[in-house]
Amino acid sequence: MTKHLDCVVDGCAASIEAESEDDVMAQVETHVQQEHPDLDLDDETVEMVRSNIRTV
Numbered sequence: 001m002t003k004h005l006d007c008v009v010d011g012c013a014a015s016i017e018a019e020s021e022d023d024v025m026a027q028v029e030t031h032v033q034q035e036h037p038d039l040d041l042d043d044e045t046v047e048m049v050r051s052n053i054r055t056v
Helices: 021-035 043-051
Strands: 003-006 015-018
Touching: 003 021, 015 043, 021 043
Parallel strands: none
Antiparallel strands: 003 015
16 A cells, blocks of 8 residues: 655645655655755654655
């Protein structure tokens, strides 16, 4: 099953799809570096992002 995530940053329309949660998170890291460099991917933020990943 494919995993899907809409960016959790207000106003950002990016979405990510991948085969696994780990693949989604790898893409999240790249997206954050490119589009939201001021966002800190600390444990709390990573947990919040992971909680928004859904199976499609």
